[in-house]
Amino acid sequence: MTSDQDSQEHKLAEQLKRLLLSIEASGQTVLSGSSDALLDSIVEAAARIFGAGAASILLVNEDEQVLEFRVAYGPAGKKLVGTKYPLDKGIAGYVVMTGQPIATSQVSKDARWDREFAESTGYVPESILATPLLSGDRIIGVMEVLDKIDATSFGIQDMELLGMFARQAALAIDQSEQVRKIEEALILGLKRLASSDLKQDSSEILSVLEDASHERAGMPDLLELARLFGEISELGESERRACIQILGVFANLRRPSARRFG
Amino acid sequence: MAEEELRPAWSQSFTPEAIQQLDAVGPFAKITPAWAWGRSTGKGLRVAVVDSGIEHDHPAVGRSVKGGVIVEYDSRAKDYYRIRPDDKPVDVSGHGTACAGIIHSIAPEAEIYSVRVLGRNMSGRAIQFAAGLDWAIEHDIQVVNLSLSTSLEEFFGIFHDLADQAYFKSMNLVSAVNNIPEPSYPSLYSSVISVAAHDGHDPFTYYYNPKPPVEFGAPGIDVEVAWNQKQYLVCTGNSFAAPHIAGITTLIRAKHPELTPFQVKTVLMACAANTHRRAN
Numbered sequence: 001m002t003s004d005q006d007s008q009e010h011k012l013a014e015q016l017k018r019l020l021l022s023i024e025a026s027g028q029t030v031l032s033g034s035s036d037a038l039l040d041s042i043v044e045a046a047a048r049i050f051g052a053g054a055a056s057i058l059l060v061n062e063d064e065q066v067l068e069f070r071v072a073y074g075p076a077g078k079k080l081v082g083t084k085y086p087l088d089k090g091i092a093g094y095v096v097m098t099g100q101p102i103a104t105s106q107v108s109k110d111a112r113w114d115r116e117f118a119e120s121t122g123y124v125p126e127s128i129l130a131t132p133l134l135s136g137d138r139i140i141g142v143m144e145v146l147d148k149i150d151a152t153s154f155g156i157q158d159m160e161l162l163g164m165f166a167r168q169a170a171l172a173i174d175q176s177e178q179v180r181k182i183e184e185a186l187i188l189g190l191k192r193l194a195s196s197d198l199k200q201d202s203s204e205i206l207s208v209l210e211d212a213s214h215e216r217a218g219m220p221d222l223l224e225l226a227r228l229f230g231e232i233s234e235l236g237e238s239e240r241r242a243c244i245q246i247l248g249v250f251a252n253l254r255r256p257s258a259r260r261f262g
Numbered sequence: 263m264a265e266e267e268l269r270p271a272w273s274q275s276f277t278p279e280a281i282q283q284l285d286a287v288g289p290f291a292k293i294t295p296a297w298a299w300g301r302s303t304g305k306g307l308r309v310a311v312v313d314s315g316i317e318h319d320h321p322a323v324g325r326s327v328k329g330g331v332i333v334e335y336d337s338r339a340k341d342y343y344r345i346r347p348d349d350k351p352v353d354v355s356g357h358g359t360a361c362a363g364i365i366h367s368i369a370p371e372a373e374i375y376s377v378r379v380l381g382r383n384m385s386g387r388a389i390q391f392a393a394g395l396d397w398a399i400e401h402d403i404q405v406v407n408l409s410l411s412t413s414l415e416e417f418f419g420i421f422h423d424l425a426d427q428a429y430f431k432s433m434n435l436v437s438a439v440n441n442i443p444e445p446s447y448p449s450l451y452s453s454v455i456s457v458a459a460h461d462g463h464d465p466f467t468y469y470y471n472p473k474p475p476v477e478f479g480a481p482g483i484d485v486e487v488a489w490n491q492k493q494y495l496v497c498t499g500n501s502f503a504a505p506h507i508a509g510i511t512t513l514i515r516a517k518h519p520e521l522t523p524f525q526v527k528t529v530l531m532a533c534a535a536n537t538h539r540r541a542n
Contacts, residue, residue, distance in 0.1 A: 060384060088354065088382065097355040098314050098380045099387055100410060101441045103498035105484065131441075137414055138385040153484055153498060156273040156441070156459055163442030 038172050039071040046145055046165050047073050050158055053147030054125065056080060057133070057169055058092050060141050067092050067142060070173075074146065076123040091128050092142045099139055101131035101163060105153035129154035131162045133170040143169055272439045273500065275471040276460035276479030282472055284537045291539040293532035295466065299513035304369025307516045309405045309508065310398040311365070312391065313358030315378040316351045322363030322488030323374065327351060330376030333394045335386030342386060343393040351376035356489035360497065361409050361505040363488030368465055368509025372516065375403065380410070388412040395424050395448075399431060404515055407508040408437040408454075409501035411446035421448040429453040434511050434523050438504035439476050450475040455511065455527060459483050459503040468507060470534035478530065480506035 039057055047055035054074020058067040065087045072080040087093055094102060105127040125146035133141040143166045148154050154162075232243045274280055286293065310330075318327040330348045353359045353376075362374050379394035380387065391412060398406045406428070412421070425448045428435050436455045440446035449456045456475060459482025460468075468480040482503030489495045507530070514529055515521065521529065531537060 062384060065382075094355040094357065096384075097382065098357045098410065100357060100501055101499065102357075102501075105496045136385075137388050137412070139387075140384070153496070156483060156498060156500075159441045159499065160273075 036071060039169060040073070042165060042169050042172070043071050043073045043143070046143070046162065050129070050145045050154065050162070051149045051151075052129075052145040052154075053149060054123065055145045056143075058085060058142045058144070059133075059173065060087065060096060060139060067096065070141070074123070091130050092144065095130045095132050095142045096139050099132050099134070101129070101159050103127070103129045103154040103156075103159055127151075127153045129158055129162055131159065131166045133166050133173065135170055135174045140170060140173060272458040272476045273460070273479070273482075275473065275476060276458060276469050281469050281479075281536050284470060284472060284531075284534070286532045286537050286539045290528070290532050293529055294539070295533045298529050298533050299510060299517055302369075302513040302517035304372030304509070304512040304516045306519075307369065307372040307405060307512045308375060308403045309365055309369070309372050309407065309512055310375045310377050310401075310403040311358050311362045311407045311505075312377040312379055312394045312398060313361055313407070313409060314355040314380040315348070315353040315358050316362040316374065316376040317353045317356075317359045317488075317490050317492070318351045318376070320359050320363065320488050320490075320492055322494075323359065323366045324370065326366045326370070326372065326374045327362065328373045328375060330378065331394075331397055332378045332381075333390045333397065334381070335383050335390050337386070341393070342389050345393065345397060348376060348378060351378065353490040354378070354381050356493070356495070357409065357501065359490055360487035360495075360502060361407050361508075364465075364485075364502065364505035365407060365509045365512065368506065369512040369516070372405075372512045375401075388414050388417045392417065392420050392424060395421075395428075395435075399424065399427050399433065404433055405508055405512045406433060406435050407505050408435060408448065409504045411437060411440050411449045413440065413444055413446045418447055422451060424448065425451045425453050429523050432522060434508075434515065434526055436504050436508040436511055438500040441500055453523065455507060455530070457482075457504040457507045458500050459498070465506055466510065467535045468510070468530075469536045470531045477527075478507050478534070479503065482506075 043055040043057055046052070054072070054076065056072035056074075057070045059070045061068050061084070064084065066084040067087055069080040069083045069085070072078065085092060087096055091102060091104060127148050128144060128146050129148075130142055130144040132139050133143055143162065145154065145158075145162060148158075232240060315332070316323060316327050316330070330351045331345050332348045333343055333345050335342060336344050357380070358376060358378070362376070365372065365374060377394040377397055379390040383390070391410060395406065395408070425435060434455060435448065435453070436457060437449035439449045439456050439458050448454050452474070455478060457478045457480055458476045460479040461483040462481050463485065465481060468478055471477055471479060480503040482500055483498045484496055485498075485502050486494055487497050487502055511526055511530065514526055518529075
């Protein structure tokens, strides 16, 4: 690689770093209705920025003790999405176990399990850079970039930059999980309103809403919403119907078939 | 929004063009690597590797691993963790074995203890980590390798207190800084020896950075390290730089048991490759 290219890449990396930091500092994420589309664009951007042959995001499924490919970019691409990977195996498993990022080369020579897994997908990387996706102290997944083009391995700067990408991806995943919880809570609330069972214990809804508000600033409004549910249920039939319609429209908008940003 | 100033990446202090040349004068000029650790093997020292365990029978650690403990997160336990003995430790990933292998290669006669705080837990890692460090403080360990850290603000005080306890017990904590440039604990406390990676490969060539918080740079880029299941991998990360300094610290302390933690740091600085000894 020429030093000119080197400095261009360095500049690009610096600009990207600034962009990521400013997005984060302003407390925004670029989350739209479709977090998969966002994650797709994050891994594709990561692959291009890092000069990598492939990139992917794997999420932890604690019930099945596996990591599952959520999005993937590169030669094995879409074929990998949905593929499950034991939680205690290979480089990704290592990242989940330790919570530490790692860059390693000569995967095809040394890491037995990764090589076998890679061969089964038809794509054997030579170098891997992997970093954890963290929600607070909890590991929710792993972000990987594979096969550094023009170099035998990924460096420390790549590792630092991927850490920033991973923070954005983790925020997006975390928020999409919150939205899913809210949807569930609203739908549950609506169902109970529809059945007009005023004696029904609402502690379950409250607990979901409390969780959501605890985990993410900006959610306390939901508790107010829960309180309003109680008041609404005591109103007349027409007011109640109006409320159900309004909430129904909201719930519909969030459903995959009606996403505005798909 | 005002544009946030970018912090330099921790490891950037140790690129060839960034390394600053330093002078050692007066009595400090007399401190040489030969005096500091020449002929030392680390004999008599107890070193803890707080990590993912250690594969005790990996050829890279010889017979140095003398035991250890497993610290597990338990949401029902009083302090949210429990500790059980681990006489013949294993490694759940390879990370701890990599660190222990580096320490053993530098200080072959030091005893190494595995404090396993990482494992199949998606949360509670910082609690395990703190409990593991606490165990080391209470069990007559002189050098602790910490190739992990937490960025959780609420653990700042807990780790600070542990780092102070270790310091007053004359222990040296050697900690890898986080691989992304954000605050992480306990690596950034002044009593801790913090380490980032440089791209050299000689285990005894390390640098001092006069602009803390990261004070030392040691090999950590494309280094061959031991891995679980008797394997070896070529890895990059600050994680692999810290055990180089932990190993050298062990040599120094074994040869000069009278030194205090701050004197050890002074000796390390005096023997750094970018420190030049000048006759007054």
